[in-house]
Amino acid sequence: MTPSLEARSLSLVRDGNVVLNQVSFTAAPGEVYALLGGNGAGKSTTLLTFLGxxxxxxxxxxxxxxEVAADIEAARAQIAYLPEAASLYGHLDAYENLSYFLDLAGRKVTRAAIDAALDQVALPHAARTRRMQAFSKGMRQKTAIALALLRDTPILLLDEPTSGLDPVAIDEFHDMVKALAAAGRTVLMVTHDVYGACQVADRVGLLRGGRLVGSFEAAEGQRIDTETVHAAFAEREAA
Structure with missing residues (x-):
C-alpha cells in the first residue's frame, strides 16, 4: 500500500540553522501517526513541508x-490542515465562518452538514449563532476542527489539535480521530502531549532538535505504553 504521507531523509535549513535533519517516516491510510516533541523540535515545520x-x-x-514539489496544489487538495491557532473571523458566527472558508476551498455544504460536523465536535447549539469573538479558545478550536472535517479530505494534518480543550473534550476528540482513521483517513498529528499521543496514535515518532530520535508502535489491540514514551521524551529533553 502506498503511504498517504512520506518523509524521505527530510532536511531543512533556515537562516543557517538546521531545523530538520534527515527525518524519515510514513503514515498510511487508516493510520494515526503522532510526531511528538518539545518546542522548537521541528514538528510544525514538518507539517508545512507537506503543505508546500x-x-x-x-x-x-x-x-x-x-512528491509535493511536483504539484503543490494537488497535494493540498488531499489535505485538511488544522493549525494550532486557527484564524477565524470574530465578527462572524460559527455557521458563517465555516460556510465562508468552505466556499474558499470550493466546497459547498448544507447547513445540515455543518450542524452534523458541529455535533461531532460537541459545539453547543446555542453557541453556533454567536459571534466568534465571544467564543472561548476551546470553542474556537472545536469550530476549526469541524472545518477540517467538512473539507472531507483523505488526509488530516493536526498541529497541537487539543490546545484549549478541556479533558472531556480532549477524550472526545481522540475518539473522533480514531473513528476517522478507522474509516480510512490518514492522520498526522504533531503534539508535545505524551499522554495524548499514546492514547490516539498507532505509531509515535519522537522528534528532538530536528532529528527523529525514537519510534514507538502499539501492539495489536493495545495502546502505546505512556511511561516508556514519557521516559524517552524526558531523557531527550534533558540531554
Missing part, C-alpha cells in the same frame, strides 16, 4: 506517493 509552504533543503516529502 516550506521547501526541503534535502530529501523530499510525498503525498499520495507523489
Amino acid at each position: 509552504f516550506l521547501q526541503p533543503s534535502g530529501g523530499k516529502v510525498l503525498v499520495g506517493g507523489r
